[in-house]
Amino acid sequence: MRFLSTRSADLVTLDQALLQGIAPDGGLFVPESLPSFTTDEFSANADLIDVAIQYLTPFFADTKLESALGDICRETFSFPIPLVSARIGTDFDVLILELFHGPTSAFKDVGARFLAASMTRLVEDDDPRGPVKILVATSGDTGGAVAAAFHQREGFEVIVLFPDGRVSARQQHQLTCWGDNVRAFSVKGAFDDCQRMVKAAFADQDMQATHRLSSANSINIGRLLPQSIYYAHASLTHYWATGESLSFVVPTGNLGNGLAAILARACGLPIGDIVLATNANKAIPDYLATGSLDARESIATLASAMDVGNPSNLERLIELFGPVSRLQQTLSSCSYDDAAIRKTISATYAERGYVCCPHTATGIAALHDTVAAADAENWAVVATAHPAKFESVVEPVIDTRVDIPPSLAELMAKPAVYESLAPSLAALSAAIR
Ligand SMILES: *Cc1c(COP(=O)(O)O)cnc(C)c1O
Numbered sequence: 555m556r557f558l559s560t561r562s563a564d565l566v567t568l569d570q571a572l573l574q575g576i577a578p579d580g581g582l583f584v585p586e587s588l589p590s591f592t593t594d595e596f597s598a599n600a601d602l603i604d605v606a607i608q609y610l611t612p613f614f615a616d617t618k619l620e621s622a623l624g625d626i627c628r629e630t631f632s633f634p635i636p637l638v639s640a641r642i643g644t645d646f647d648v649l650i651l652e653l654f655h656g657p658t659s660a661f662k663d664v665g666a667r668f669l670a671a672s673m674t675r676l677v678e679d680d681d682p683r684g685p686v687k688i689l690v691a692t693s694g695d696t697g698g699a700v701a702a703a704f705h706q707r708e709g710f711e712v713i714v715l716f717p718d719g720r721v722s723a724r725q726q727h728q729l730t731c732w733g734d735n736v737r738a739f740s741v742k743g744a745f746d747d748c749q750r751m752v753k754a755a756f757a758d759q760d761m762q763a764t765h766r767l768s769s770a771n772s773i774n775i776g777r778l779l780p781q782s783i784y785y786a787h788a789s790l791t792h793y794w795a796t797g798e799s800l801s802f803v804v805p806t807g808n809l810g811n812g813l814a815a816i817l818a819r820a821c822g823l824p825i826g827d828i829v830l831a832t833n834a835n836k837a838i839p840d841y842l843a844t845g846s847l848d849a850r851e852s853i854a855t856l857a858s859a860m861d862v863g864n865p866s867n868l869e870r871l872i873e874l875f876g877p878v879s880r881l882q883q884t885l886s887s888c889s890y891d892d893a894a895i896r897k898t899i900s901a902t903y904a905e906r907g908y909v910c911c912p913h914t915a916t917g918i919a920a921l922h923d924t925v926a927a928a929d930a931e932n933w934a935v936v937a938t939a940h941p942a943k944f945e946s947v948v949e950p951v952i953d954t955r956v957d958i959p960p961s962l963a964e965l966m967a968k969p970a971v972y973e974s975l976a977p978s979l980a981a982l983s984a985a986i987r
Contacts, residue, residue, distance in 0.1 A: 555587070555614075555615050555616070557586060559579050560584055560869050564579075568617045572669070573677075575768070575770075576771065576774075589612035596608060598794050599794060602635060602784070605786050605790060610623060626668065630664060633655045633656045636651075637788045647930060648933075653936060654937060654938065657702040657703075659940035660943060661811060665810070666770060667702075669703065673710075685709050685710055687768070688713065688768050689767060689769055690712065690769070693859070696770075701736045702732070713986055715741050715982075716738065717741055717748055718740045718741060720745065724966065726970070731965050739972060739973050739974070740974050741974075742976055755767060758979060760983075764987070765986065773808075778870075782817045783818075785818040785819075799826040801826035801829075802935075807861065809838065809866070813871055815936075816875065828885055830887040831887070832860060833853075833856070833890060833912075837863060839889050849864055856947050857915070888924070890919045899947075902915070910948075911939040911943065913938045914937040914941075941956050942956045943962065
């Protein structure tokens with residue numbers, strides 16, 4: 555299969571799309587066509603890895619990675635992604651697809667691990683500039699997932715830039731506890747400064763001549779494709795058990811996770827409705843309501859990993875499934891402010907004994923508002939992060955300590971090391987030379 559940019563018709567292979575991240579014309583790569591599966595093509599009770607291989611085979615056809623697809627999937631999906639039932643309340647049983655059992659306790663682990671497993675098999679190791687340097691600007695979760703995925707991978711160095719004092723204590727620890735081939739820099743500035751430095755490095759000829767730079771950018775197609783797998787597997791599991799399609803509520807910011815669900819449905823998986831839940835950054839619900847897109851600043855909220863003013867993946871959504879009149883028939887979206895997030899965390903704990911992170915809370919709120927209790931059995935809310943990662947938000951609301959999962963506890967026990975950096979390309983260049 556070939557991939558093309560949302561902004562031109564030039565076709566590239568998946569290998570090229572993975573390595574380039576963003577198309578030379580500034581567009582995002584999308585598949586040229588979508589495979590069309592039927593549910594009976596999947597053998598009943600196939601596991602996550604089997605479904606991954608079957609789903610991804612058409613996308614990997616005629617690439618250098620084709621023969622390694624099984625190994626890439628096994629490396630990526632080495633932790634469970636369970637569909638659990640929070641059935642403690644009496645009126646409203648809720649299925650929750652927990653995406654947070656990976657090494658850094660958020661769904662970003664899936665895309666980061668898949669990208670690392672793929673890139674390892676694609677880069678040539680005879681470049682005089684030395685190892686590939688992966689530059690990541692992070693506002694929290696992405697940097698940790700990318701660091702974990704590339705940690706101790708030969709031929710790669712990871713350079714993480716995070717804004718000084720603007721990530722949670724546990725997130726910061728996850729960015730700074732790796733050592734070896736991972737270096738973390740606390741940038742005296744905001745996330746936008748970190749992102750500007752990464753972009754400036756890619757645009758700088760001197761940097762490019764000295765370093766073999768790459769990014770693990772969230773808009774890389776190598777992060778999007780594997781995220782469809784947990785929707786495929788969960789919907790098939792539900793279908794095998796009940797004969798019904800499964801509908802999803804997806805908390806979303808940059809629309810990566812939401813688009814992955816939409817892609818899986820378009821490829822024929824038994825997925826019903828899709829509701830996109832956002833925090834107070836409501837570009838997506840506003841676009842679906844009005845059809846117009848205007849650039850806006852992001853607003854800081856309790857669900858900080860979804861604080862996105864201009865979701866980049868809207869460009870892909872519109873290219874693949876637009877125009878807006880068509881999107882309105884197949885998607886809905888709603889927005890929740892911080893007060894609603896707090897209220898949902900509190901009620902979900904009180905009524906069901908289930909502790910959710912602030913991002914997941916937007917999804918649970920949307921389920922309550924969209925679906926009648928009697929119909930909820932064929933719906934799942936996607937849990938994007940473990941609540942222990944956002945304990946400073948969650949614990950005061952439920953007035954209880956949140957248990958730390960073992961993988962997170964292990965990272966917290968490692969010493970943290972990072973360097974401070976001025977927010978300029980010159981400072982970054984000097985630091986990594
Ligand atoms: C990144 C992230 C999101 C938003 O995902 P998108 O793909 O940007 O929509 C939601 N929750 C958590 C915990 C995240 O880390």
